[in-house]
Amino acid sequence: MTTSRRLRLGMVGGGQGAFIGGVHRIAARLDDKYELVAGALSSDPERARASAAELHIAPDRAYGSFEEMATAEAAREDGIDACAIVTPNHVHAAAAKAMLNAGIHVICDKPMTSTLEDALELVDTVKKSGLVFALTHNYTGYPMVRQARSMVEAGDLGAIRVIQVEYPQDWLTTKLEDTGQKQAEWRTDPTRSGLGGCIGDIGTHAYNLASFISGLDVHELCADLSTFVDGRKLDDNVHVMLRYDGGARGMLWASQVAPGNENALKIRIYGEKGGLFWEQEYPNHLSFAPFGKAPQTITRAGAGAGDIAAHGTRIPAGHPEGYLEGFANIYSDVAEVISARLENREPESMATHFPTVVDGAKGVKFITAAVESSNKGGVWVDATLDV
Amino acid sequence: MTTSRRLRLGMVGGGQGAFIGGVHRIAARLDDKYELVAGALSSDPERARASAAELHIAPDRAYGSFEEMATAEAAREDGIDACAIVTPNHVHAAAAKAMLNAGIHVICDKPMTSTLEDALELVDTVKKSGLVFALTHNYTGYPMVRQARSMVEAGDLGAIRVIQVEYPQDWLTTKLEDTGQKQAEWRTDPTRSGLGGCIGDIGTHAYNLASFISGLDVHELCADLSTFVDGRKLDDNVHVMLRYDGGARGMLWASQVAPGNENALKIRIYGEKGGLFWEQEYPNHLSFAPFGKAPQTITRAGAGAGDIAAHGTRIPAGHPEGYLEGFANIYSDVAEVISARLENREPESMATHFPTVVDGAKGVKFITAAVESSNKGGVWVDATLDV
């Protein structure tokens, strides 16, 4: 196989003090498919400049705003191919549209937007642009998550009956947002996060993961959102019951106030013929229980793992890959799809399953519906989205 | 300490082919505090007689009905002190009342009755009798469950915020009740089980366990019960959201159709100051995560386990005790309380925490409320019970 050139990447957000921007940069770099060449890294010009210098970005490509970057890069011969958007949620929509309108492919963090209106509008913008829009529901990048999805698709579980997904953390057990911790500040601030706190930050990951693996959409949900820490402005614990198309039932729990849980995303899916269990903190393993047989552990690169697991794997079985590698799988798949366009060829089919703008809109719909349900006292509300 | 005499035990139900009767017998025998001397072991006279012979019960104390046993044993100088009731659910109430009216203490399997009316009436009967009535929510007998309860009580978690309890199994993934399997037959039959299938058989254990450890009652719940196996007459999967007194929120999942789960009762409780996690299949361990410190594993008889854990422990740390030992703890505690009455003394205080008729009534209320909620489409219903 021939090697594609490295794609030129820009970034909006992710300056000094940010968290997820650094993750995106490592993810982009890991498989050597991108070089970061431009950035609008902070709304603070000084921080933007200093951040760019640290990242070996040339001074003339360290921009003061995403609008400026979109315009300038579109005008360059060697302008960026793609742009990562890693700001707080409320900026995603505008930044994405600026890039798409400038002909630049977009890789955007989640939740996609802070309002459903923004989400739907962005769906339109993407469709019209014909460009690639990837949403970093990074947990879909783990090889064993993709393995799980392929097993469901292959019918290994039979018809799905029950989905239990949960995502507990404990970092907001106390009122961290009052201590100056930047991550806590914006994630609990409705003006920057949108309607949802815990449900937007991590509930939406859980929701997306369940649909990604099961291939099912939710049509109705009933939510009970709580705010346990006094004075917090958004929810910090989320209980939701789910009714999926086709009759499957689910439960989703997300929490930021569950001591002892670091980043404990877990999913269990049960069908007529078997069950699957995966947990993010031990991502190299997938438990498979075919009904009536001894349960098995399928490992990344081990016996029982299929092509789709191998596709996102760099090292042999037993050599653990983690969060960054899963995140990088999204980036590398996006690179393949973009490169294929640049090279006028079909992309490798296994590289085409990353979350899109439609998945992003569904996630925002989930947040909106859950907040509505909870605000009405915990009633069943429609969760479908026609896009 | 002096040794009390062995208590004389009778049994209703539990003849050949039954499951839980044998468990009760081992539980009674394990600590040598009972001798089984009488039985109305089956409604089938031939099976009753054969079962008694197998159990070394004298032929003249192998009765054809519980009414007969109550009368005859009450009339004997060496009549039974206590009677275990281990029939299908619909017989519990009448058998218990017969024994109580004959002055015989009762140890009854769960759920306590098949209707709420029966449950409330039984509460009255027990109160009037002044006798001991123990309900074998046996999971409360595990040392580490009691340890958890004592830690919550001591404030180790601070105010409770979130309770996640689940009890998945897989044995009814297919329509086992059509194959002649007796356990499956009566547990899926509304005439013998009552209103609830999965929710009555195991959901009620989960519900009881959460209240036992947290010390909290539920005031409202919202349930979504499903029957996934075609033609099954009762629910086989249970999703419930719970609102506890004092503001804690919970989720309960019980299932009999979750492949890969044998008897996977698990509970997690989170408070302002820490979290606890216990799972029935690994009962000798309790995970404790004090917020901001490294999480710990407390083991039965190991460092960190308190007096209440030691109370229900026979062997050193690392020598696993299991289901039967936990069940036996209920029996042995009941024996201590009955013996104390016979000997005109106060019982050991740690032996007084077994589930009672009131807990039984609360369990039946839970079943009733959940079925009502689900039948109405999944609405919040009152779950309180004044007894």
Add this chain to the structure above:
Amino acid sequence: MTTSRRLRLGMVGGGQGAFIGGVHRIAARLDDKYELVAGALSSDPERARASAAELHIAPDRAYGSFEEMATAEAAREDGIDACAIVTPNHVHAAAAKAMLNAGIHVICDKPMTSTLEDALELVDTVKKSGLVFALTHNYTGYPMVRQARSMVEAGDLGAIRVIQVEYPQDWLTTKLEDTGQKQAEWRTDPTRSGLGGCIGDIGTHAYNLASFISGLDVHELCADLSTFVDGRKLDDNVHVMLRYDGGARGMLWASQVAPGNENALKIRIYGEKGGLFWEQEYPNHLSFAPFGKAPQTITRAGAGAGDIAAHGTRIPAGHPEGYLEGFANIYSDVAEVISARLENREPESMATHFPTVVDGAKGVKFITAAVESSNKGGVWVDATLDV
């Protein structure tokens, strides 16, 4: 099937303050196949009497010595069928011989004797007596240990190559024997334990377990025994390399000074076609890794467990059984073999696999050989025993 009468059991040792005697009593009682009717429970007459009273043993069958008990019980019409010997090691041989010579079957704790001479003599005595002699290497009573053995026997692993067995504990990390703790006192005292400390107390369990499962004997070993606690009289950490008949190689580690280990007996066996892993603290699971396939977890009473696992199982899958149940399996199997003799019939074949006097002698040979090897600086010594 007809029910055999309960066997009449006597006990030597096991009075107040002892540990293992209580375990034997529960093990005998669990399946209701024995009644304890006689005892020489302590060499201290007062304690012997008080202990008997606590155990509901009639005063005239509470003996002052095992010799007295053997004589008196042999003379009774209703004398004991079998006797459990649960004293410190140095008493085993004499007590066992007294019982055997009186025609009483023996169930003896391990290690069998404190010298190899005693062990060989006891082999002779048993052979001449024609009586049943069972050694409570209780870990062989776990259903999943027996399952493992049957899988090796069936060839599921192919030819065995490597055996890794270990048994770490931590209770002797400090000099507990100086604090008055009775268990620590006699187990670190060469006059009561014999040549070996850790190696005799637990190393011999590990050694026996490896042979039990693999079906292989060791022909040569090289040992490095250590005493880490100042002033301790016997070894407290044991490293041994093993060469098995047929070419398999093994390692055995036992320790009483390994903090964090409660009773962490584990075994891993690898052959040409697969591997097995079992650990005592999670005894209901057996891991099986057929080479080139996804590894499986076989559970007691779950899919993949065979008849031999079912034979030693009382309750359904997911309801954990533990140490006492495994111990009881030895007792119940011995009861079946003794009952079969009393009833002039063949015993159930699955009940005939408990450890015998020959296994006991091999265990003592192991201790002797390891001590010799270590004393010579860690050289290879012969470990075979012709019995």
Add this chain to the structure above:
Amino acid sequence: MTTSRRLRLGMVGGGQGAFIGGVHRIAARLDDKYELVAGALSSDPERARASAAELHIAPDRAYGSFEEMATAEAAREDGIDACAIVTPNHVHAAAAKAMLNAGIHVICDKPMTSTLEDALELVDTVKKSGLVFALTHNYTGYPMVRQARSMVEAGDLGAIRVIQVEYPQDWLTTKLEDTGQKQAEWRTDPTRSGLGGCIGDIGTHAYNLASFISGLDVHELCADLSTFVDGRKLDDNVHVMLRYDGGARGMLWASQVAPGNENALKIRIYGEKGGLFWEQEYPNHLSFAPFGKAPQTITRAGAGAGDIAAHGTRIPAGHPEGYLEGFANIYSDVAEVISARLENREPESMATHFPTVVDGAKGVKFITAAVESSNKGGVWVDATLDV
């Protein structure tokens, strides 16, 4: 802090079909501290050229031999700062010397050389050169391994008594080297691997890890090496007993024929005051059992993890880092030390703990001593090395 420029990296070996070369490249790239600009990637010129093109190396810096690369790069203004050596073992020494003699820092794969003579000579060469020589015992790069080391150093375990280290794999259970698999071919070939098979490939990792964490050297060892697969030319299973300076005793097991083990490096260290347990396949956790207290789980970036863990950590607790991140920690620390020299400053002290040429020589001494011990039938041999 100012950002150092990216170091210019060359590579010897690691062309198409190799495994570890790709790992080194990701490790170098992960933290953006290197750019790969030159290579002598294969002894096959065609493959060398094609490999270089794939890696975006300029054609004029794709060399036919390491000698050529050393000379040419040393002559360039923008020549490489450092060179990674990732060939089969027998080439390491010559390649390293060529680089060192050309003034180029070296990062070399393990085992360092295929003979002890080469190892000692290389120690001299490095000392004389004054350059940085890092050996990629990559497992020392895991944050929790470094955490363990710092805890031992801080005295959290007290004096070390027992070290149990093991490294089982299963990939050579059958004769894979006959199937054309390149990794299996050279690793079982004495002309390319040296004296040791399993012991050189992975035993040496285990040995190094034990010394790295404990801070102790072995003075004597007794080894029993086996070759279980017919016709294999080197050992595939390794049993070693170890005597450490200061009185600690250890066991080391390494195997390539243990089905069910992927890359199961594990270490347990026990001292007077506590124990530690770490396993490579779950690298984000470290178990710590302070004697007499409940055991704790310390997680990377969680409570209880110290500065040294944070030093090698990119993402929050619960976001698993893996093998590549651990490997990258070695690379990034080496970059810091080299950059500090280029910038005439002291390196960050936490970056200075990577394995050196002396560790490499000790590893080769271990291999040599173990092979000698085993060849003599399993006798104790001296394992000290004065360097």
